[in-house]
Amino acid sequence: MAKRPTIAIQGIKASFHEEAALTYFGEEIETLECMTFKRMFEEMKQERADYIVMAIENSIAGSLLPNYSLLQDYNFPIIGEIFLPVQLHLLALPGLRFEDIKYVQSHPIAIRQCEEFLQDLQGITVLEKSDTAACAKEIQDLQLKDTVAIANLNAAKAFGLEVLERRIESNKKNYTRFLVIAREHEDIKDANKASVCFRVNNKPGSLAKVLTIFAQNNINLSKIQSMPVLGKPNEYNFYLDLEWTEQKAYDLSLRKILKYTHNLSVMGEYKSNDTRK
Ligand SMILES: O=C(O)C(=O)Cc1ccccc1
DSSP states (O other): OOOOOEEEEEBOTTSHHHHHHHHHHOSSOEEEEESSHHHHHHHHHTTSOSEEEEEEEETTTEEOHHHHHHHHHHOOOEEEEEEEEOOOEEEESTTOOGGGOOEEEEOHHHHHHTHHHHHTOTTOEEEEOSOHHHHHHHHHHTTOSSEEEEEOHHHHHHTTOEEEESOOOSOTTOEEEEEEEESSOOOOTTOOEEEEEEEOOSSTTHHHHHHHHHHHTTOEEEEEEEEEOTTOTTOEEEEEEEEOSOHHHHHHHHHHHGGGOEEEEEEEEEOOOOOOO
């Protein structure tokens, strides 16, 4: 039997990262729990992980900008994507009443998704922690009787907590997009999406020129994100997600943009997997 792949996730079991990893790879995996996003890349560099599953964007919180830098710094290929619906609940030790709450703890992405709900809570301190599941676990481990966690139902079940309030996210249709990153290059059959990065000259129309080439070749731009290049004023890295129906048109447009860009890198070619409704 082939060895189960080891997937580095940010957070512990029952976190959204674990759910994303299970959604993509199925149940036959080992997960490697990492407390930070950078740790996942270090583990992969040390060959203790075969893949990374990493959140890159959320419908409310937006892009996770430092994660773009990690992709650049470590240069491992993106081989897939997952869109996960994010439903959040307020979890507490059984029997806890609303008036007992002094602290609400969760991952910053989850906190930002529940801002409307949190605004209505008077005199309660919000604490940002490493991941939603660890917040739930801590309440059980330390028997915290004045603290609640924002997390998912897997965490409630895994750590014996009760749901004090269901579905507290502001936008009921919110999704998080995760990337699947491999240690080694993999040839993805029928790839129809790519994540690329480049810089352009600081001159009028430089970026427009590149975007026109994609438009002329019928390449859809599903995302564009810019990030300043550290130590180089006026220089930006542009991160683009491209989608195509004709592989040849994509190949051609990449060749054509070479003339108008510098530091062009293809961060990964993979199958589009947009499961949002
Ligand atoms: O804290 C977690 O469970 C994570 O995996 C990070 C996260 C939090 C909220 C939405 C998506 C990802």
